[in-house]
Amino acid sequence: MGLNNIFLFVAIFAVAYGVCPSGWSSYKTNCFFLSRENETMPDAQVMCGIIARSYGKTGRLAAVPDVGTDTFLFNLIDASQYDSYWIGANDLVEEGKFVWSGTTMKATYAKWGQDQPDNRGGTEHCTAMRGKDFPFIGFNASWTDNLCTDLNNYICEITEIAGAGIVG
Numbered sequence: 001m002g003l004n005n006i007f008l009f010v011a012i013f014a015v016a017y018g019v020c021p022s023g024w025s026s027y028k029t030n031c032f033f034l035s036r037e038n039e040t041m042p043d044a045q046v047m048c049g050i051i052a053r054s055y056g057k058t059g060r061l062a063a064v065p066d067v068g069t070d071t072f073l074f075n076l077i078d079a080s081q082y083d084s085y086w087i088g089a090n091d092l093v094e095e096g097k098f099v100w101s102g103t104t105m106k107a108t109y110a111k112w113g114q115d116q117p118d119n120r121g122g123t124e125h126c127t128a129m130r131g132k133d134f135p136f137i138g139f140n141a142s143w144t145d146n147l148c149t150d151l152n153n154y155i156c157e158i159t160e161i162a163g164a165g166i167v168g
Ligand SMILES: *[C@@H]1O[C@H](CO)[C@@H](O)[C@H](O)[C@H]1NC(C)=O
Pocket: 036, 037, 038, 082, 084, 151, 152, 153
């Protein structure tokens, strides 16, 4: 195959399947980014927006609507350097009614750990996803409600960028 044909092939492939920016992971039609920094949940949401805008996208903390997405993200966490990441689920508007930030979706699927969410102290309204190596047994490989002002790494989500792979 000549070079021009290879480029054509890559371009068609990228348009047909969509691509994620370098450093992001593709699942179905979305791209996910695991931060190296710790932020509060509100600051993590802002960061996801800022990062996404650099790709011309609207970004938000990851929504995890099903077990497939959950398993995909748990595997990314377990392969990463950190164990605890903000995802978008929060009950800031109405206690006990978790929704995905930046969307109108209710959190119907959830992988809460044992006795979670417990709204400890009446103040835990944000959600951290912990990998299997999270160092508190019973809190690993599951979700926990957390103080929104706690520091955690975070997972951002954008939709795929069709065609961007040509320059990659
Ligand atoms: C983020 O917090 C986790 C858990 O407290 C810690 O292990 C990690 O070193 C922190 N990362 C940064 C970049 O501060």
